[in-house]
Amino acid sequence: MTRKISLLAFLLLCANAIPGRAEKLDPIVTEGVVNAPVDAVWRAFTEKSVIEQWMVAKTEFELRIGGIWRTSYNKDSNLNDEMAIHHSILAYDPGRMLAFRTIKTPANFAYPAITSAWNVVYFESAGAGKTRVTARMMGFEDDDQGRRMRAFFERGNKSELDALIKFFDTGVSQTVR
Numbered sequence: 001m002t003r004k005i006s007l008l009a010f011l012l013l014c015a016n017a018i019p020g021r022a023e024k025l026d027p028i029v030t031e032g033v034v035n036a037p038v039d040a041v042w043r044a045f046t047e048k049s050v051i052e053q054w055m056v057a058k059t060e061f062e063l064r065i066g067g068i069w070r071t072s073y074n075k076d077s078n079l080n081d082e083m084a085i086h087h088s089i090l091a092y093d094p095g096r097m098l099a100f101r102t103i104k105t106p107a108n109f110a111y112p113a114i115t116s117a118w119n120v121v122y123f124e125s126a127g128a129g130k131t132r133v134t135a136r137m138m139g140f141e142d143d144d145q146g147r148r149m150r151a152f153f154e155r156g157n158k159s160e161l162d163a164l165i166k167f168f169d170t171g172v173s174q175t176v177r
């Protein structure tokens with residue numbers, strides 16, 4: 001627990017040290033219990049073949065600090081086109097925590113300020129064969145755009161976690177292809 005708090009404090013300190021990047025709205029906290037062991041849920045976030053079964057139609061994932069996680073909800077994307085989304089890996093603790101920030105959005109995305117936000121996802125055992133996933137999304141400005149963006153991602157993050165839970169409950173792909 002101390003490691004999680006220390007890393008989160010470090011990430012917040014670094015983010016707030018960047019001019020114009022003060023967090024003003026509360027983070028989005030999305031939490032749920034997945035009926036799968038931690039190692040399986042970790043793979044669902046970090047391995048291409050599993051990510052594409054529940055989260056997005058197409059992805060490439062480079063698990064290293066500064067690595068790029070490229071995704072698209074369109075299976076025909078080349079992952080560099082105007083439909084692609086790119087994230088930069090900020091930090092990770094294998095099987096425990098993954099932190100990332102969006103650095104490229106799809107063309108005409110309604111919330112370009114998303115590149116000022118970041119996500120930290122925690123994975124912890126919730127008993128035999130179960131994993132508690134806690135995702136914290138931070139960095140929303142307290143203005144009209146920030147409030148609308150926060151509401152959009154609050155719904156989207158819940159939907160994404162629900163898809164993960166359903167995937168492990170049913171074993172059925174949840175992505176739109």
